[in-house]
Amino acid sequence: MTRPTTIERKLTTGNEAIAEGAIQAGCRFYAGYPITPQNELCEYMARHMPEVGGTFIQSESEIAAINMVFGAAVAGARAMTSSSSPGISLKQEGISYIAACELPAVISNMMRGGPGLGNVWPAQSDYFQATKGGGHGDYHLIVLAPATVQEAFDMTKEAFDLADRYRNPVMILGDGILGQMMESFEMKPAKTRQPSRKKDYILDGCKGRKPRVIQSLFLEEGMLERLNDKLQAKYRRIERELVRYEELNTNDADLILVAYGSSSRIARAVMRDARVKGLKIGFFRPMTLWPFPTEAMRKLAKPKRAFLVIEMSAGQMVEDVRLSIEGRAPVYFYGRSGGGIPSEEAVFAEVRKALKKARSKVK
Template identity: 55%
Template sequence: MKVLMKGNEALAEAAIRAGCRHFFGYPITPQTELAAYMSKRMPKIGGTYLQAESEIAAVNMVLGAAAAGVRAMTSSSSPGVSLKGEGISYMAGSDLPALIINVQRGGPGLGGIQPSQADYWQATKATGHGDFQILVLAPSTVQEMVDLVSDAFDLADKYRMPAMILADGMLGQMMEPVSLPEEGEKALAEKPWAACGHEGKRAHNIVNSLYLTPDKLEELVKERFVRYETIKQNEQRAEEYMVDDADVVVVAYGASSRVARGAVNKAREMGLKAGLIRPVTLWPFPTDALNRAAAHVKNFLVVEMSMGQMVDDVKLAIGCQKPVCFYGRTGGMIPTPAEVLEQIKALV
């Protein structure tokens, strides 16, 4: 059965049904409904909802809960995620799985409360200090928000690392019909590394990200990057739409991909061979799908609600085999299908 839900609330309900019972957050537009929904639901199911004194406190509470082996999450919008950066780095350095949701707004600074995709670099390149990556998944519909929350938790547990859902204010505020997973306790895998008490039956587990011996820290970082290569091989996700015979392929994720799809459909009606590649994982980036397309397309067109933060990743993915053009709006402005269609027509 489908129910009509706002994106922010769907994210929260999906997390609960994925086994999350511990939420620590702080209000900021345009994600506040997510935290408000958790404040109502968590006490009813025996979970923990805590509005922390700051974003910094909230993410460190997530770190503590994750260290104990439970599914925990936090959510925020752009400047709030910046404040969480240190805690995310600590989790990565401690090999802890947890979920961070960013419902992006315009920036830099306080910017505005309208939708944006200008946190792409932050999510994929510099979530915090040090040598590390996090898993980044980008939904384009409210239904996909629901589906990717469970996937993000599962992948975070599988690879022992933080995961992020990178949404935006448009998706967070949008209402669409969704099918939710069945209610009930989800069976979760054992976490033998967790610091959750041992009753004298095993050695102490220590969760830590501080290593004062340089060679030991280098060894751990290198081990982590071997794991990252495995993730790149196994976890790339992208949707390919009308790509097989396309001359121009639009590359867009999240809300921008919905706009781009409309432009591609209109271009096809006009006899223009356009297609769409929609990255679902922003890290690992879907280089395989782009390389397949690069073998036959004439141009790529990146469409974003930013000043072009994904462009370099597309160029690197295809080894600069074909021209990569860009069209974007920023500051909370949303590109229209007509604007994108004009870009496609110019390239054809």
């Protein structure tokens, strides 16, 4: 992929769009270990990182990769790693450390079927891991959920800015469909981004200034709690400032389909089809999974309205939907797992079932 000087339409995979987005965002350090379905990302980085004077490392393991990213972030680089589900599990200790040290980093996870080594087909079963911590301790990642190749590209660029703004790791959470599919998208002229503020915390040699320390071990009484209070205050700020979602045809909807990422595209197709058939179906898509659009969902919970959550998992995001709605409306779920993909036909059948169940509840 060449970097254009005018807006150009490109046909590329989600994985490559993420890699190119990262390079354009000023990412100059990438470490990763190959795993399907995200190898195109590593491959792209291997080929193109040297062109911009950046560093590409195929590490000896996923654990090594996240710790290299940890080190690069300490030194002030815009740094990234990527993997798919089993590999992301391996990275959790490092991610917890990066969150504790309040360092910026971007992690891409193109989810595949699990648990265990699983398979190489698309899944969304790492939602809990991504949004509820994953590693140990009270921390959060910012989790962005692109649904198209365009968004994969745009959100990756933004991820680096968010990571710097909040000094927090950001995860791009996609799946095997998004990673491997090719789709036409618009690439705007490249402009290498830079952090808006000077990084006044990095360890880049202390000659002429006071030494700095970056650490996540706090044994003195009360110190670790103070760190946690500070982190929680930051997380509340992120919740206020960063929530993103897309909402379509919700005003008159009897039933609202809720989905993110690739399954949201199936839900969107079903919503369109259902509207043509005269059914009042709406569509809600969280674009940030953490922070979750809790308030926006709560406002949609009205009498005589139901929700149907579609996921490629046994039911994970549905828990956040239920927490948001707090029993004000029925919330139904349909999912496939282990690499299964919901068909439009099956989702449509679930829509009809949910409408029927919701109506019988109203009576």
